[in-house]
Amino acid sequence: MSDTIQSGSATTMSLSGDLIPPRPAPAVLDRPLTGARVLGIGLIGLWLLLAIGLVSMVITGWDEEKFVRYGPRYLHGLWTTISLVGISVVLGAVIGLPLAFARMSKNRIIAAFAYAYVYIFRGTPLLAQLFLIYYGLGMFRPQLESVDLWWFFREAWYCGLFSMTINTAAYQAEILRGAIESIPKGQHEGAASLGLSKRVAFRKIILPQAMIVALRPYGNEIILLIKGSAVVSIVTVYDLMGETRYAFSRTFDYQTYLWAAIFYLAMVEALRHLWAYIERRLTRHLKR
Amino acid sequence: MGGSFSALDGVLTWIMTIFDPFCGPAGIFTWLGGGTLLACGDTGWGDELAAGVKVTVAVAICTLPIGLLIGFVVALGQQAEDRLLRIAAGIYTTIFRGMPELLTLFIIYYGAQILIQSVLAKLGYDERIEINAFVAGMIALSVVFSAYCSEVLLSAFRAIPKGQYEAGDSLGMRRWRTMLLIVVPQLVKIALPGLSNLWMILLKDTSYVSIIGLADILRQTGIAVRVTKEPFLFYTLACVLYLGLAMLSSIGLAYIERWASRSEAAR
Structure with missing residues (x-):
């Protein structure tokens, strides 16, 4: 193919008989020291300096006694955070799925109710929301005791879990609704033309595609929830942030916050990479 | 001179009182809260809550331009040709998107305090320093905002074709002029939905400044609760106030969005 074009062009434009042979790419000259490069070096240097400062702060301020006293507490706090987030994500999904359907419902009243909840x-x-549940519902102690729910709303941990759950349910409902509505109508019609019932079509055709769309926002929501879970420390739950505040109030050592930052960053980054892996894995049939 | 200023001041105060949405003559608390716990003045908490709303709005509005500016610069860094610059910007967004807002706030609040104190101790002053909670909150929120904002702006930058820059070059414009006159106007339009989302998040994130002692909505309601022992009423009211702010913003943002997309043909 290329031969014919070359010969054709050689005959019509007969100024030069043969093509210039391909040449090697020009040698890379020394890249000039542009302003951007200087800035980049400076900023990386700044980050390195900060990292070195952080490490040296940890080394010089290392205190065996503090480590022994607060290390296990940090791990316990980490576990509290992880379990709070894990449970509330699952429960939020359990509430969020029907909520998403309610939001898409043709029944005006149900749809309006779901919209109000989400809004x-x-x-x-x-x-x-946490204050409203933890402090606000405390007012209704007699009523709650009469229906035997007081044990739940008395514990700060349960209140934190409850508020995180109902909060994330609203977000998850929106994610699910967006994902389900993003599936083209033709998919529904295709399923109907194959004689599949609505239920089967949803389970086998719509939901798998919707889950792929929802995957990324779902990961973001979990990350937001990990970060948001820090607020439960304000109502005396000893999660990672709570333990950090406790340690700081005892030692006035700034390192306590840096350790918390490292833990949170590790959690979020681990989740982000895990999610990227899952997404790559689940969408490998879509790659071309 | 001073007299005319004070007169102007008086007029301004008068206008502010007339149009005060909470405690003015047509304010919510004046009409609905009279004689109850929500009355304005010394008998109720209406004016305290109104002050809290003002602080919340002030924090959010002061944070926005700083966050946008830092976010813009970081977005430029993230798409720079220089690899080191990209890495540096990437580290920034990774750190501040990964840390809880509350932790960022504490790190900046206490960190700045310790830093200033140690610097002053070196210079010979030995006093306890309290840094301004408003400034600390503003810095922390703008840092968080900018980290998210840079991602929004980055994706908007990627949506602008290279030809736009080349067109600017071919017209003999300087780089910053191309940026200002050609790229940014399109950028605003593309990034607006993402940015309005971030504004809503910012509005909610301002609630964290109450923890370092700034008298915003949540702090003021907390004080009211401690005095009146009516937690349910006041925290519900706080939620309603936040909702009201969110609704007002969504009206305003819808208006801005219409304004930004007015160049598109009506369909």
Whole structure:
């Protein structure tokens, strides 16, 4: 193919008989020291300096006694955070799925109710919701005792879990709704034309595609929840942040916060990479 | 001179009182809260809550330009040709998107305090320093905001074709002029939905400044609760106030979005 074109062009434009042979790429000259490069070096240097400062702070301020006293507490706090987030994500999904359907419902009243729920819980800060549940529901102690729910709302841990669950349910419902509605109508019609019932079509055709769309926002939501879970420390739950505040109030050692930062960053980064892996794995049939 | 200023001041205060949405003549608390716990003045908590709303809005509005500016610079860094610059910007977004806002706030609040104190101790002053909670909150929130904002702007930058820059070059514009006159106007339009989302998140994140002692909505309601022992009422009210702010913002943002997309043909 290329031969014919070459010979053709050689005959019509007969100024030069043969093509210039391919040449090697020009040698890379020394890249000039541009402003961007200087800035880049400077900023990387700044980060390195900060990292060195952090490490040296840890080394010089190393205190065996503090480590022995607060190390296990940190691990316990880490476990509290992870379990809070894990449980609330699962429970949030359990509430969020019906909520997503309610949001898409043709029944005006149900749809309006779901919309109001989502709007309220996405429009107010988690901290305010937590206060409302932890302090606000404390007012209804006699009523709660009469229905035997007081043990639940008395514990800060349960209150934190509850507020995180209902908060994430609202977000998850929106993610699911968006994902389900993003599936083209033709998929529904295709399933119907194959004679599949609505239920089977949803389970076998719509949901698998919707889950792929929802995967990335879901990961973001879990990350947001990990970060948001720090607020439960304000109502005396000893999660990672709570233990950090405890350690700081005892030692006035700034390192306590840096350790918390390292733990949180490790958690979020691990989740992010795990999610990237899952996404690559699940969408490998879509790659071309 | 001073007299005219104070007169102007008086007029301004008068206007502010007339149009005060909470405690003015047509304010919510004046109408609905009269005689209850929510009345304005010394008998109720209406004016305290109104002050809290003002602080919340002030923190959010002061954070926005700083966060946008830092976010823009970081986004430029993230798409720079220089690899080191990209890495440096990447580290910034990774750190501040990965840390809880509360922790960022504490790290900046206490970190700045310790830093200033140690510097002053070297210079011979030995006093306990309290840094301004408003400034600390503003810095922490703008750092978090900018980290997210840079991601939004980065994806918007990628949506602008290279030809736009080349067109600017071919017209003989300087780089910053191309950026200002050609790229940024399109960038705003593309990034606006993402940015308005971030504004809503920022509005909610301002609640964290109450923890370092700034008298925002949540702090003021907390004080009211401690005095009145009516937690349910006041925390519900706090949620309602936040919701109101969110609704107002969504109205305003819808208006801005219409304004930004007015160049598109009506369909």
